[in-house]
Amino acid sequence: MKSEREATKARFLADHGLASARREPLAGDASTRSYERLHPPGAPALILMDQAPVLETPICPPGASDAERLALGYNAAARLAAGSIAAFVTTAAYLRAQGLSAPEVRAFDVDAGLAVLEDLGDGLFASLMAGGQAERPLYEAAVDVQVQLHAQRPPDLLTAQGLDWPLLTYDTLALKTATDTFLDWWPRFAGLAAFDPAVVAEWDALWAPVWARGEAGAGVFCHRDYHAQNLLWLPDRRGVARVGLLDFQDALRAHPAWDLTHLLQDARRDVAPELERAMLERYLLARPAVEREGFLGDYRALAASNAARILGRVFARQALLGRAHYKVFMPRTWRYLERDLADPALAGLRRWFDRHVPLEARA
Numbered sequence: 001m002k003s004e005r006e007a008t009k010a011r012f013l014a015d016h017g018l019a020s021a022r023r024e025p026l027a028g029d030a031s032t033r034s035y036e037r038l039h040p041p042g043a044p045a046l047i048l049m050d051q052a053p054v055l056e057t058p059i060c061p062p063g064a065s066d067a068e069r070l071a072l073g074y075n076a077a078a079r080l081a082a083g084s085i086a087a088f089v090t091t092a093a094y095l096r097a098q099g100l101s102a103p104e105v106r107a108f109d110v111d112a113g114l115a116v117l118e119d120l121g122d123g124l125f126a127s128l129m130a131g132g133q134a135e136r137p138l139y140e141a142a143v144d145v146q147v148q149l150h151a152q153r154p155p156d157l158l159t160a161q162g163l164d165w166p167l168l169t170y171d172t173l174a175l176k177t178a179t180d181t182f183l184d185w186w187p188r189f190a191g192l193a194a195f196d197p198a199v200v201a202e203w204d205a206l207w208a209p210v211w212a213r214g215e216a217g218a219g220v221f222c223h224r225d226y227h228a229q230n231l232l233w234l235p236d237r238r239g240v241a242r243v244g245l246l247d248f249q250d251a252l253r254a255h256p257a258w259d260l261t262h263l264l265q266d267a268r269r270d271v272a273p274e275l276e277r278a279m280l281e282r283y284l285l286a287r288p289a290v291e292r293e294g295f296l297g298d299y300r301a302l303a304a305s306n307a308a309r310i311l312g313r314v315f316a317r318q319a320l321l322g323r324a325h326y327k328v329f330m331p332r333t334w335r336y337l338e339r340d341l342a343d344p345a346l347a348g349l350r351r352w353f354d355r356h357v358p359l360e361a362r363a
Helices: 004-015 066-072 074-078 085-097 125-130 135-149 172-179 181-190 197-216 257-264 273-286 292-320 324-341 344-356
Strands: 022-025 034-039 046-050 105-109 114-118 157-160 163-166 220-222 231-233 243-245 252-254
Touching: 004 046, 004 114, 066 074, 066 172, 074 172, 085 105, 085 114, 085 157, 085 163, 125 135, 125 231, 135 231, 135 243, 135 257, 135 273, 172 181, 172 197, 172 292, 181 292, 197 292, 197 344, 257 273, 257 292, 273 292, 292 324, 292 344, 324 344
Parallel strands: none
Antiparallel strands: 022 034, 034 046, 046 114, 105 114, 157 163, 220 252, 231 243
């Protein structure tokens, strides 16, 4: 007997002439989304994206106060899109208007949480590099996409196909909410006692300038999950369009270093320090107006914040929920964090971790 959700998907596909398409489930990630590849008879493959709205907490209303966002829950506080189809459709349109390769949206139902997308193939950067393809040309192309995106300030409101979606700022509360998940989840995972209020107050004081710098520099479009498992190589296209973009619905206006921290300190694969340095140089050479030392300082500080978020919200939380495979990524992320905290400007944070998270408690 079909589930209610399966019946909804079947109706949606029938309404858009895809009832006879063969459906092939695709591997998922840590999100509440799922994907299928559709094989319509005699036609190119498509992708069905399924994001059931009831699985997520509410999003952040434009203009909501910090207190209102916190009351609504994690998505509103961190300014996540909760998998919104409207966010995906409008963001995809914006990216395509910049000459970039986001999937074309062929059909959607916002209320049902369903969309049919152009199929950009299986050429994930991560898979290609694991198979022996040279890293550097792929990373160069990914950095060039960032340069293209940062060449202009994005609009406050994204619009497409009758939909509107606000492009909010990755502000202090969003950064704090995400980083603070380390406090919530890492002690539970590592068997540490919960951090006492004085230790948390010290944490807040040390991170506050980092979050303030992140908000102050928030002037460019930010994909927000920009790494080798969300980028596809499209060799038949030209220039920056050779990079296919996925999983961008949580986009915000953010500091230009933010997406580079995801790309060059990838929690799921090793990025050598020399490659990281070379790609940061490539970015800075392409944007000569950017003040070099200030940017690199912000990059290291925001990368440290991101590593703490990933260790807490993503890896420790998922491992505690029974997804043990996330444990394999933890040592790499700790190495990135320790590399960032070697910056003398972050010495206070380095001492905090040394005092309160001993080496044996760092997986």
